[in-house]
Amino acid sequence: MNSKTKRANNQVNSVMNIQEQREMVEKANRILSEMRSFTWRDLETQGKFSKNEKLSFISDDMLIVGCDIGSETHYVRAIDTRGRELSKKALAFENDAEGFQKARDWAVQLAAANDKKQIVLGLEPTGHYWFCLAAWMISNGISVVQVNPYAVKQTKELEDNSQQKDDRKDPKLIANLVKDGNYGMPYLPEKVYAELRRLSMFREQLMEDRNRHMNRLHREMKIYFPEYKDAFGKIDSAFCIAVLKEAPFPEDILRLGAEGLRDIWHKAKLRGRGYSRAEEIVKYAETSIGLEEGTAAGKEAVRWFAEKITELDEELAEIENKLEGKCGEIPHxxxxxxxxxxxxxxxxxxxxxxxxxxxxxxxxxxxxxxxxxxxxxxxxxxxxxxxxxxxxxxxxxxxxxxxxxxxxxxxxxxxxxxxxxxxxxxxxxxxxxxxxxxxxxxxxxxxxxxxxxxxxxxxxxxxxxxxxxxxxxxxx
Known part of the structure; x- marks a missing residue:
């Protein structure tokens, strides 16, 4: 073949490549304009979303993308409804807007190359890392479904008869589960329900902090004042917390005496039967067997824990009021x-x-x-x-x-x-x-x-x- 013929063939091939690229771009634009995301409101509020309906939702013109969720990097692979892999290898993308756009463009290009019109993204809900990805994909026309992590673990050997489980293998396992209808629709709370869940979680986190501080407070008191439970009664009561902030150990209590304890409660503007325990607290302090070394550092720790418990009680009361207000917004x-x-x-x-x-x-x-x-x-x-x-x-x-x-x-x-x-x-x-x-x-x-x-x-x-x-x- 002479040089003129080679040049002519190259020109023909370049023209064909340009035309193919234009056709791919047109297909991609058409897919982007026709893509629609479905949520639980579309599929689960019209009756039970059964296994047969899940299988019918995964149509032949749909690209199935499996995604393994990570804290910073996600991995995706794509298959068709027959289980044939359409992606050459797993695509890694970051957990940010640029990474999400990269994954979407990659999926749209695969859909255009394989004559698919819709895209569904299946993911394994890992902690809270999938929230932003799911919300972004749904808002950009891609349906999102989730599979049970237990099902992914149980099916890892079906793919290659290997016990191996990694970030590049999991996306295909997830995609195959979606293909077979073994998925559910993710639910991210909206409006008042989102506020209610976040406040409830925050309340639990504050309660965990309070319990942690209370346990550490118990430890310090058992070392330096082992009789504190008999002396004070309920350690998280207002009377006890007020004393712990100023005179937590026996030597401090003996220095103040019964009148000094009453002065502490009077300054804190406390009312009730707690005043009558002042003499009893002093008696327990006189016969205490607690350690006397390291009390200065122990006092600082006890005061700090008592202050934190008081602050957390105030914050918890505020959270409780907000929760009651949000509950009132829910019908009935x-x-x-x-x-x-x-x-x-x-x-x-x-x-x-x-x-x-x-x-x-x-x-x-x-x-x-x-x-x-x-x-x-x-x-x-x-x-x-x-x-x-x-x-x-x-x-x-x-x-x-x-x-x-x-x-x-x-x-x-x-x-x-x-x-x-x-x-x-x-x-x-x-x-x-x-x-x-x-x-x-x-x-x-x-x-x-x-x-x-x-x-x-x-x-x-x-x-x-x-x-x-x-x-x-x-x-x-």
Whole structure:
């Protein structure tokens, strides 16, 4: 082939490449204009989003992108609905706007090259690192779904018969789970529910800090004043905290005497029966066996912990007020407070973890979300023991259990139910099992009240249970 023929072929190839590039750009622009993201509001509020509907949602013209979430770097791979990989290798991108745009452009180019019209991004929810990515992708036309991390771990050997699990292998495992309909729609709280959840989490963080400071305060006092519990009674009471800030150890108490302690409480403007304990505190200080070395540093530590506990109590009171205000913005939430034992603190915890009630079609979905769903392992003639799954939002499960304990303590109807379950002739339950059953019953009551706006009716609650006279008399 002479040089003229080579030049002519090169010119033809360059023209064809330019035309192909233009066609790809046109396809990409068309995809960008037609892309639409679907959220839980589109798919889960019109009835149950079943496995068949999940499979139907993943259509043949959809590019399936699997994403492994990291704290700073994410990895993605893409497949089609047959499971064939369309990406040559995993793409790494940073957790910022430039990285998100890079991943989106990469996905759009793959979709254009393989005649796909829509894009779905499947991810494994890792901590809080996926929040910003999911919100950004949804706002830019890409549907986001999530897969269970446990399912990813269980299927890691299906890909290559290897136990290896890394950031470059996981994206394809996630994409295959999405292809097979093993995914769910992510839920990020909005408006009042977002504020409620964040305030609830902040309250728990402050409580953890308070407990930590309280435990350290106990340690210091057990070293230098082992009799402090008998002397002060409740260590986090206002009277005790006021003394710990100024005279925490026996030598300080003996120097001040009973009148000095009363002066401390008087300056703090405290009222109550605590003044009568002044002489008793001095007596315990006189006979204390606490260490006398290192008391100067110990005093500083005790004063610091006491100050922090006081500050945290003030902050917690402010957070509680804000939580009650946010609960008041949720329709029919005030009706739930009519249930015996359900106060503002428990209600705020339940609503914060449960989120928008309209996304649930049945109360069993919330029961499963809380980890209170019943499971058993049975096969053939073997009947496994029934227990709760413990999978889901553990804080929701915690608040429902606390609601059950409080309801049994303060509501006569729940005392009767608890007595019935624990003393019935056939299959009596243990006390904790009974509380779990009552927690599920409370969940059904709360769900109905929030969904329909009905008032609390204890008589209706008891209609589905028959109480023998012996049980009623025992409960009374």
């Amino acid at each position: 939430a005030e009706n739930v407070l009519e249930i015996p034992g359900i106060g503002g603190k428990i209600l705020a915890g339940i609503l914060a973890e449960m989120g928008d009630i309209t996304r649930f079609d049945d109360v069993k979905e919330i029961q499963k979300l809380s980890g209170l769903g019943l499971v058993s392992c049975s096969s053939g003639k073997h009947k496994g023991e029934t227990r709760i799954s413990h999978r889901g939002r553990k804080r929701l499960r915690y608040w429902l259990f606390q609601a059950a304990r409080s309801a049994v303590a303060h509501g006569e109807e729940y005392k009767w139910i608890h007595a019935h379950y624990t003393t019935r002739a056939g299959n009596p339950l243990q006390k904790k099992q009974s509380l779990v059953v009552i927690a599920c019953k409370l969940l059904r009551v709360i769900y109905t009240m929030l969904k329909t706006g009905k008032k609390y009716d204890p008589e209706k609650l008891l209609k589905d249970i028959r109480y023998p006279e012996s049980v009623q008399s025992a409960a009374a």
